[in-house]
Amino acid sequence: MSPVWAAAVYLLCLATSCVCTGLLMRAYLRGRSRLLLWTALSFACLAINNLMLVFDLVITGPEVDLLAWRQLSAAAAIAVLLYGFIWEAEG
């Protein structure tokens, strides 16, 4: 698979994550539901994860490995999302 296609996919994923973050933040500002805030923050971390993928694939060379930062952003996204679901979602 060509890295160009992979980079295009990651950019699409980045754009989608940013749109989701924006929509969720807008919904939070209207309704002030904390669950929406945590979900928005989660998608922001996913956007950072996708950005790291683009950097790793396209911008940085093989001597720079952003794996740890990619994993950190993905872990942060999941941790924030699960925190919101567990503490803020109504039973």
Add this chain to the structure above:
Amino acid sequence: MTSHPVVHAFISGAITFGYVIAGLFFLRFWRRTRDPLFASFAAAFALLAANSALPVMFGIPNEHLGGVYLLRLAAFLLIIAAIVRKNRRRR
């Protein structure tokens, strides 16, 4: 940051499990509300879980190799479709 393969595999496993749990939460929301947005997000997070697990399980050094990133693409396309469908229904 240096990355040890075992540490990388451990963190990938944790991230995979996190995606699975998040998907289950979305599935629970769908069961309660029957809103197809939640079903789409549940499926998307299941795909993200697979996207996180497969490179480690099959020894693929980067997800853009071997077409693994297509799982990420499918997940975010599901999210895009769910958002577009939701916005169309609102109008």
